[in-house]
Amino acid sequence: MSRIGVFVCHCGLNIAKTVRVSELAEFAATLPDVVVAKDYKFMCSTPGQEMIVNDIKQHKLDRIIVTACSPLMHEQTFRKVLTASGLNQYLLTIVNIREQVSWVTHDIEEGTAKAKALLNGAVYRSRLLVPLTSRVIDVNPNVMVVGGGIAGIQAALELANTGKKVYLVEKNSTIGGHMAQFDKTFPTLDCSACILTPKMDAVLQHKNITMMTSCEVSEVKGFVGNFDITVRQKARYVDHSKCNACLACTEKCPGKGISEWDESLVKRKAIYIPFPQAVPQKPIIDKESCTFFKKGKCRLCEKACEQKAIDFEQQDTFVQVKVGAVILATGFDLMDTKPLVQYGYGKYPGVYNALEVERLFNSAGPTGGKVTLRDGSEPKSIAILHCIGSRDKNNHEHCSRVCCMYSLKFAHLFKEKTSADVYHFYIDMRAAGKGYEEFYNRIIEEDVKFIRGKGARVAQSADEPGRLVVEAEDTITGKFIKLPVDMVVLSPAIVPRADARDIARLFNLSTDKQGFFMERHPKLAPLSTMSEGIFIAGVCQSPKDIPDTVAQAYGAAAEALTIVVRDKMELEATTAMVNPASCCGCQNCVRVCPYGAPSYNAEKKVSEINEALCKGCGLCASVCPSSAIIARHFTNDQVLAEMEGLMEF
Amino acid sequence: MSQAVTPYLEMSQAIMEAGGEALKKCYQCGTCTGTCPWTPITHFNIRKLVRYGQLGLDGIEEFMWGCSTCKFCVDRCPRGVEIIDVVTAIRNVYSGGGMLPQSLRSFVGSMSARGNPWSGDQAKRNDWAKEKYPLYSADKEYLFWTCCTVCYDPRNVRLAKATAEILNQSGLSWGLPSVDVNCCGESLKKVGDLELFERLKSNNLDCFKSQGVAKIITVSPHCLSSFKKDYGEDYEILHFAELIAKLMKEGKLTPKKDFGGVKVTYHDPCYLGRHSGVYDAPRDVLKAIPGLDFVEMERSREQSMCCGGGGGGLWMEKMKGERLSDLRIEEALATGAKILATSCPYCITMFEDSVRTLNADDQIQIKDVTELVLESLEINIDEPVADTCAL
Ligand SMILES: Cc1cc2nc3c(=O)[nH]c(=O)nc-3n(C[C@H](O)[C@H](O)[C@H](O)COP(=O)(O)OP(=O)(O)OC[C@H]3O[C@@H](n4cnc5c(N)ncnc54)[C@H](O)[C@@H]3O)c2cc1C
Ligand code: SF4
Numbered sequence A: 001m002s003r004i005g006v007f008v009c010h011c012g013l014n015i016a017k018t019v020r021v022s023e024l025a026e027f028a029a030t031l032p033d034v035v036v037a038k039d040y041k042f043m044c045s046t047p048g049q050e051m052i053v054n055d056i057k058q059h060k061l062d063r064i065i066v067t068a069c070s071p072l073m074h075e076q077t078f079r080k081v082l083t084a085s086g087l088n089q090y091l092l093t094i095v096n097i098r099e100q101v102s103w104v105t106h107d108i109e110e111g112t113a114k115a116k117a118l119l120n121g122a123v124y125r126s127r128l129l130v131p132l133t134s135r136v137i138d139v140n141p142n143v144m145v146v147g148g149g150i151a152g153i154q155a156a157l158e159l160a161n162t163g164k165k166v167y168l169v170e171k172n173s174t175i176g177g178h179m180a181q182f183d184k185t186f187p188t189l190d191c192s193a194c195i196l197t198p199k200m201d202a203v204l205q206h207k208n209i210t211m212m213t214s215c216e217v218s219e220v221k222g223f224v225g226n227f228d229i230t231v232r233q234k235a236r237y238v239d240h241s242k243c244n245a246c247l248a249c250t251e252k253c254p255g256k257g258i259s260e261w262d263e264s265l266v267k268r269k270a271i272y273i274p275f276p277q278a279v280p281q282k283p284i285i286d287k288e289s290c291t292f293f294k295k296g297k298c299r300l301c302e303k304a305c306e307q308k309a310i311d312f313e314q315q316d317t318f319v320q321v322k323v324g325a326v327i328l329a330t331g332f333d334l335m336d337t338k339p340l341v342q343y344g345y346g347k348y349p350g351v352y353n354a355l356e357v358e359r360l361f362n363s364a365g366p367t368g369g370k371v372t373l374r375d376g377s378e379p380k381s382i383a384i385l386h387c388i389g390s391r392d393k394n395n396h397e398h399c400s401r402v403c404c405m406y407s408l409k410f411a412h413l414f415k416e417k418t419s420a421d422v423y424h425f426y427i428d429m430r431a432a433g434k435g436y437e438e439f440y441n442r443i444i445e446e447d448v449k450f451i452r453g454k455g456a457r458v459a460q461s462a463d464e465p466g467r468l469v470v471e472a473e474d475t476i477t478g479k480f481i482k483l484p485v486d487m488v489v490l491s492p493a494i495v496p497r498a499d500a501r502d503i504a505r506l507f508n509l510s511t512d513k514q515g516f517f518m519e520r521h522p523k524l525a526p527l528s529t530m531s532e533g534i535f536i537a538g539v540c541q542s543p544k545d546i547p548d549t550v551a552q553a554y555g556a557a558a559e560a561l562t563i564v565v566r567d568k569m570e571l572e573a574t575t576a577m578v579n580p581a582s583c584c585g586c587q588n589c590v591r592v593c594p595y596g597a598p599s600y601n602a603e604k605k606v607s608e609i610n611e612a613l614c615k616g617c618g619l620c621a622s623v624c625p626s627s628a629i630i631a632r633h634f635t636n637d638q639v640l641a642e643m644e645g646l647m648e649f
Numbered sequence B: 001m002s003q004a005v006t007p008y009l010e011m012s013q014a015i016m017e018a019g020g021e022a023l024k025k026c027y028q029c030g031t032c033t034g035t036c037p038w039t040p041i042t043h044f045n046i047r048k049l050v051r052y053g054q055l056g057l058d059g060i061e062e063f064m065w066g067c068s069t070c071k072f073c074v075d076r077c078p079r080g081v082e083i084i085d086v087v088t089a090i091r092n093v094y095s096g097g098g099m100l101p102q103s104l105r106s107f108v109g110s111m112s113a114r115g116n117p118w119s120g121d122q123a124k125r126n127d128w129a130k131e132k133y134p135l136y137s138a139d140k141e142y143l144f145w146t147c148c149t150v151c152y153d154p155r156n157v158r159l160a161k162a163t164a165e166i167l168n169q170s171g172l173s174w175g176l177p178s179v180d181v182n183c184c185g186e187s188l189k190k191v192g193d194l195e196l197f198e199r200l201k202s203n204n205l206d207c208f209k210s211q212g213v214a215k216i217i218t219v220s221p222h223c224l225s226s227f228k229k230d231y232g233e234d235y236e237i238l239h240f241a242e243l244i245a246k247l248m249k250e251g252k253l254t255p256k257k258d259f260g261g262v263k264v265t266y267h268d269p270c271y272l273g274r275h276s277g278v279y280d281a282p283r284d285v286l287k288a289i290p291g292l293d294f295v296e297m298e299r300s301r302e303q304s305m306c307c308g309g310g311g312g313g314l315w316m317e318k319m320k321g322e323r324l325s326d327l328r329i330e331e332a333l334a335t336g337a338k339i340l341a342t343s344c345p346y347c348i349t350m351f352e353d354s355v356r357t358l359n360a361d362d363q364i365q366i367k368d369v370t371e372l373v374l375e376s377l378e379i380n381i382d383e384p385v386a387d388t389c390a391l
C-alpha cells in the first residue's frame, strides 16, 4: 500500500479554462491509494510548493502526482520539493494536462475526460514506482568553443578569465570571423579593427586558451561533462612551432590564389596570411595555388625561410580534446545571389554583394579603402537593394535583421568616400535596436534617397554602355522607376553555414526551418540546445548584430560555466540495463539506440549498456525480444499499469 | 475632391471567396509592378490592384483589365501571392453589371452562344480538315485537341494542318475531337467568367469520358495549361512541340530540307514557358532542323516577355505604344533574325498583327514551330506556304 498525494494545478486559466480542475481533484480522491487530492491556482509558486511539503508531512505521503504543465517546464521544481521533504525524487509523477490537454482542445468536456484518463493511468503507475539513485560523474573542467568569430572570441575570453581552459577551434587560418572583414560598424561607426583586434590578440596571449586554427571537429563522443572530441588539424605546410612570423616567405611566392578574405576581389599569394592583423600572424600554404604542389617545382618560400619552418610533407593530423561543455559559434554565410538572374550578380561587373563592399571600404582591403569599381573608376550613382533573398518565399522566408542597418552604414560610407548619389530600394526599414532609429535619421539627413519598393531588375543601360539601370516601383507614388547607376549593391540573405547540418549532426542538435541551430526554448533557453552541455551563440542561432552576438557569447559562457564549475554532476537514474541472464545476443538494442549506448560483448555473447551514454529513451527495451532490458523508471510493469489505467476510460 | 475612402471589406471578402484568397498575403513590396511588362508602357499597376482588392476600395474596376496573365510577377513575388488568381477573382466579382469592356462582350457572347471565341459555327469546327483526317475513337492513341483559334482563324488553320500532317508522317494513331466539344475556356476563366467556364469544362470532360480519351496533344499552350491545371483530371497531356521533340529524338521524324543558314529566334509563349515549364523542347526542335541558325533574344525562357495575348488580351483593343507584341517584334528584329518562331496561336495572331502595323513583314516572318517542321519535312499542304528561304 502506498500513500499518494495528487496536486492539480490551474495554471491560471491556462488549464482551468478547458479542464474542470476541482472535479479532477475530487475524482483523484476516489482513486486507489490516493490519500489526499487538491487543486490550486499556481502549483509551482512558493505557496503551492509549501502545500505539497506540508501534505507530505501531515499525511505521510510517499508518492506525489502533480497534474500540471509539461515535465520539461517543472519536473525539476517538484523533484526538489520531494527531496526537501525527504522523499526520493523519482517518486514524483507529472501528468501533463496543459500541453497535452487544455492547449489542444476548446471543449471542457473532452478536456476534463482526457485529464481524468491520464491521471488514472498515472495513479496506477505511481503505485509501482521505486526509489532510484542518480549517478554521479566527474566533470571535465575544460570547454571547447567552435568558431572564432566575435561570438567565439568573446565566449572563449570570458571562460578563460574565470580560470577555465578553453580550446578555440577555428576552421580558417585566422580568427576574427566576419567582423574582421568590416571597416566600420553600425550604429556607432566605430572602427571594426580597433575594437576587434585587441580581443583577437587577447585570445592569442591568454594562457588558458589553446587556439586551434585551420582546424575542424571531425568526431564527437561522450556526453555532458565528459565530451571526447576529435579535431582535425588541417595541414598548413608551415610548421607554426618554428615559424617566427617574419613573412619573408610570402614576398618570394609566385603562386596566385583568389583571396577568400577579400571576397575574391583580388589575388593573394599561395603562402599567405589573410589580412595584416590576422591572428595568428603565421602563414599557411594553399595547395591549390602553390606552384610546387601544382608543378613539382618552386620551393622559393622554403629558401626564404631562415627558420626552416616550411614543410611540404606535412599531413592532416588528429587531436583528441576532452571537455565538459561545448559552445558552437560558427556564424553564417551570405546567400549566393547568382541564381537570382534578375539582379545580374556575376554577370554585370557593377553589381556587388554586401561583403564585397565591406572589403572596398576597408583600408586593408583590395582598394586600400577607396570605393572604386572594377575598372578603377569612382561610382557617381549607387543603388543599394535590400531584402535580396530574404523575406522571400522563393528563397529564404526570414528577415536577415542586420541588412537594413548595414545598408544604411554603406550609404554613409559611400557619402563619405565618394561624391555619389545613393539610393536605397527597400520594403520596410527595420531599425529596431538601441540607437538604430537615430542612425536611420542621421542617414536621412545625409541626403540619401529612399525608394520604397523592392528592386525588381538590374539591366544594362541601353543608352550608356557600361552603366546599369535599376528597375522598381516606387510604391509611394506608384511610379515605375528606371534609375541609371554605376554600382548596385545587393544585401543578400544571411543563411546558415553550408556545413551547418553536418555540424548539427556531429553534436546531435536540431536545426530550425531555415537551417540555423535550434535553441532549447525560443525565449527561456535561447543558448542551450536539446543536447545537454552543448550551447550556441551568435549568428549560427539566427541572424543578429554584433551587440546581440556578444551578449549571447557572454550568456553561453555563463551557461557552459554552470557545468564545468562543478567537480561532479548528477546524471539521470532513468537509464536502461541489460539482464545478461536473459539477453539472447540479437543486438537489436545496439542497432536502435540513437546514442550508441549498447554494445555487444562478444566474449560473453550479450549486450551491455554504457549508462553514461544512455538517455533512458527506452527504444532498446521496446525492441528486445527476450525482455532482457529493464528501462528504469519505465519498467514493463509500470508502463503496463499506466496503460491499464488509461484503458479504463 | 475629397480623398477620404472607407475600406469595404465585404468586397475584399467576395474577392477572396472567388479564388483570390492569396491577396491577404501581399506586403506591398512592388516587385510585381516592377516586373510586369505592362508597367513601363501603360498605367496598369498590379500592386495597386492587389491593394485595392485588400481593402475593397472603389475604383478597382478601372484598372482590372491590364493584366495579360503572363505569370512573370507570380514567379517573382516574394510572398508567393497567386496574383493571377487574384486578378481573375477581381474580374469575376466586378465584371457583372455591364462592367465588361466592349471588346470582351462579343468574346464572352460568342463563348456563351457558340462555345468558341470566334463566333464560329460549332458544326463547322472540323471543316478545315476537309474530312482528310480521322475522328478520335477509343482505339486511337492520341486525341489531337484542336484549339478554336486554329479551327476558325484563317491564319492559324495552317497550324492545324501542319500538326495533322506531321502526326500522319510520324505514324501515330490519332484522331480529331467531334464537333460536340467547345473551347477549353482558358481565356474565359481569366476574364473572370468562372460560371461559364465551368459549363464549357464539364461539356468537354463529358466528351472526353464518353470517347475514352487518355492522351491529349494540344497546339495551344492555353489549352495545355487549362487541361493540366483547371480540369482536375488525370490525362496525359503534351504540347505538340514536346511530342515533336520526342519523335525527333527517337528517330521517328527526320527533318530534311536545309534552310541554308537563315537566322531564327524563338519567343517563349507564357503559357508554354512560365505556366507549363516547357522551354527546351521547341528549342531542340528548331536546332534539329538543318540550316536554321538559332539565336536567343535578350529576354528568353523564364525571363521571356509576354506578347500581350493572354488573359483576354487577344480580344482587347490596345493603342499604339501600348502593345507588348510591338516591343517583342523589335526585340526579335534586334537579333537579326528573319524568322520569329513560337508555339502558340495567340502569340502568332499578336505578332502577325504587329509586323503588319510596324511594316516589318518584309523583314521578319512569324512561324509556328510546327510550320517550320512541316516545311523541313517537305510535305505540301493545300495552303500556299511562303518559302521561308526566300526572305
Ligand atoms: C555585410 C555585413 C555587414 C555587417 N555589419 C555589421 C555592423 O556594422 N554592425 C553590427 O553590429 N553587425 C554587423 N553585421 C552582423 C555581424 O557580421 C554579425 O553579428 C557577427 O559577425 C556575428 O558573429 P559570429 O561570431 O556569430 O559569426 P561569424 O562572424 O560568421 O564567425 C564565425 C566563425 O566561425 C568559423 N567557423 C564556421 N564554421 C566552422 C566550423 N565548422 N568549424 C570551425 N570554425 C568554423 C568561421 O570561420 C568564423 O571565423 C554585418 C553583417 C554583414 C553580412
Ligand atoms: S619565412 Fe618562415 S618563419 Fe618567416 S613567416 Fe614564412 S614560414 Fe614563418
Ligand code: SF4
Pocket: A386, A387, A388, A390, A391, A398, A399, A400, A401, A402, A403, A404, A405, A428, A429, A430, A491
Ligand atoms: S533587415 Fe531589412 S534588408 Fe534585411 S531582410 Fe530584414 S527588412 Fe530586408
Ligand code: SF4
Pocket: A575, A576, A592, A593, A594, A595, A596, A597, A598, A609, A613, A614, A615, A616, A617, A618, A619, A620, A621, A631
Ligand atoms: S534507453 Fe535509449 S539511450 Fe538508453 S541504451 Fe536504450 S536506446 Fe539507448
Ligand code: SF4
Pocket: B025, B026, B027, B028, B029, B030, B031, B032, B033, B047, B050, B076, B077, B078, B079, B080, B081, B083
Ligand atoms: S510582389 Fe507579391 S507581395 Fe509584392 S506587391 Fe506584388 S503581390 Fe504583393
Ligand code: SF4
Pocket: B032, B035, B036, B037, B038, B046, B066, B067, B068, B069, B070, B071, B072, B073, B074, B083, B084, B306
Ligand atoms: S501576370 Fe504578367 S501581365 Fe499580369 S500583372 Fe503579372 S506580370 Fe503583369
